[in-house]
Amino acid sequence: MSNITGRGGRPIKQKDELRCIQIKIRITIAEDHYYRQQAAQAGLSVAEYLRRAGLNLVISVPRPMADAQLIREVNAIGVNINQIARAANRGQDERDFWRTLADKVANTLDELVKRSV
Secondary structure (H helix, E strand, C coil): CCCCCCCCCCCCCCHHHCCCCCCCCCCCHHHHHHHHHHHHHHCCCHHHHHHHHHCCCCCCCCCCCCCHHHHHHHHHHHHHHHHHHHHHHHCCCCHHHHHHHHHHHHHHHHHHHHHHC
């Protein structure tokens, strides 16, 4: 059997790769809550979480993404650095740019410290 669909889609799985067998178990409400919570923290479906746990695979929790406001602040600092570089290349006095940049860096670092506590 060929692994190619012929239409550029996902390759066709072999028979031994298909998940066609169901195993039914009974669990308590507390266990259900626990499994759902653990799966959500790992960013997995409950079935995938239980599959990995049953095979003793490492289930890692994905790192949280930085929030949008923090990304905007860091981007603004980059913009200011670029403005300083352009002003310096034109021979302009860039002290105002440095002050603005220092303020933004200080504010951003303060925000990071607050969020990490």
